[in-house]
Amino acid sequence: MANIKLENIKKRFGNETVIHEVNIDIQDGEFVILVGPSGCGKSTLLRMIAGLESVSGGDVSIGGRVVNDMPPKARDIAMVFQSYALYPHMTVAENMGFSLKISKVDKAIIDEKVNNAADILNLGPLLKRHPRELSGGQRQRVAMGRAIVRDPQVFLFDEPLSNLDAKLRVSMRTEIKELHQRLKTTTVYVTHDQIEAMTMADRIVVLHQGYVQQMGTPLELYDRPANLFVASFMGSPGMNLIHGRPGQDGQFEVQGGGQLPLGELDTSSSPAEAVYGIRPEDITLADEGVPVKVVSVEPTGAEIHVVAILGDHHITMVFRERHDVHPGETIHLAIDLAKVHLFDAESGERIAWHPVTRAA
Structure with a gap:
């Protein structure tokens, strides 16, 4: 050896x-x-x-x-x-x-x-x-x-x-x-x-x-x-990568419309354009949260893959639970901020940040 x-x-x-x-x-x-x-x-x-x-x-x-x-x-x-x-x-x-x-x-x-x-x-x-x-x-x-x-x-x-x-x-x-x-x-x-x-x-x-x-x-x-x-290559389904810009109110402004929770961010050092990353399995359904419109529902047996639209982006979710959702329906998403990734849209490099709130 x-x-x-x-x-x-x-x-x-x-x-x-x-x-x-x-x-x-x-x-x-x-x-x-x-x-x-x-x-x-x-x-x-x-x-x-x-x-x-x-x-x-x-x-x-x-x-x-x-x-x-x-x-x-x-x-x-x-x-x-x-x-x-x-x-x-x-x-x-x-x-x-x-x-x-x-x-x-x-x-x-x-x-x-x-x-x-x-x-x-x-x-x-x-x-x-x-x-x-x-x-x-x-x-x-x-x-x-x-x-x-x-x-x-x-x-x-x-x-x-x-x-x-x-x-x-x-x-x-x-x-x-x-x-x-x-x-x-x-x-x-x-x-x-x-x-x-x-x-x-x-x-x-x-x-x-x-x-x-x-x-x-x-x-x-x-x-x-x-x-x-690396974020896009590792994982199946791949990480959701959503283009937009960090706002000053703890929200991420999604390209094409809509918002995602981000928490407090030092906007003086953050890029004007960024990419918000969240794995499909790190998204859950909620009574209140980010509204998205369901495009497709794909049962795989052990899991259900749901694809929805937010702004100009398709978002994929993976649920172990048997949620009763249907194409055309509006659902609300909850995102754990500890699982969110942020990248510089120009360089592609990871941005170091620490959310104050752990869930939204």
Whole structure:
């Protein structure tokens, strides 16, 4: 096992810079997820750790060694790709042990390592099968087993669940997290799925256009997003982001009409234009409060998602209760000011503020 340190990492393709001075410190045994939309640079960053992409600037260190000029095989890492990349003519056992075989490891040791990995991943009954005889989830476990037998310092996962159906992704998330808890191997995992990131990571790195937007635990990013991008990306349904301006009467003037409770704010230091953020689950119904007109009601089983209009904005609410609301109806909302987020509309950065009243 080993720590990973990225210091001022840059990556250029021709004249275009796609990674901009990224600094990330991953502790020994930590499970860190790189998350962001397509094209944000997360897979490129992972490939630079693996040695599959060269570094245009800065240093990549694994276990205290700068590995910029080391080939992948010398970095003591194992990578699991989105594609299973299994050899179709080989059995499961042969696929899992192939890297050790070409390294001329003794057959008895290979068999021992393959059997140990098979026990961890519940692949024992499948060792004599070929990939064509396996389901998608079983193939992905074989790809993971191929990485485990190498006993690396670092596991690298590049969107390994993207090819699986939704139900299987959920079970495989649990399996990968249990695997990490058992092996305690430093792991870097890339995904575009923020639910995967929230449920699996010790810490999350949010990337956008080659820049690190924020790094922290899942709940740190969810409860205190550093900027508008993190606020909008983390969470499903996403945070309600409502444009307007802080008033001097403890209200937020919503663009297009209407008001939301804000509490006292130092208007001398606050921006003229701001974005008011509130998570869908932090809104409740009240007899008196903010009036909004219901647009749609979406029962999901465990929850009810309600979308309503306030000014120029749609507001999404998530209720666990079975509220009897209907499209076209006017309802009133109560908002806990302790759960409100405020952002500068121009820079997108979070504004520090402390409401006097906790509910409205």
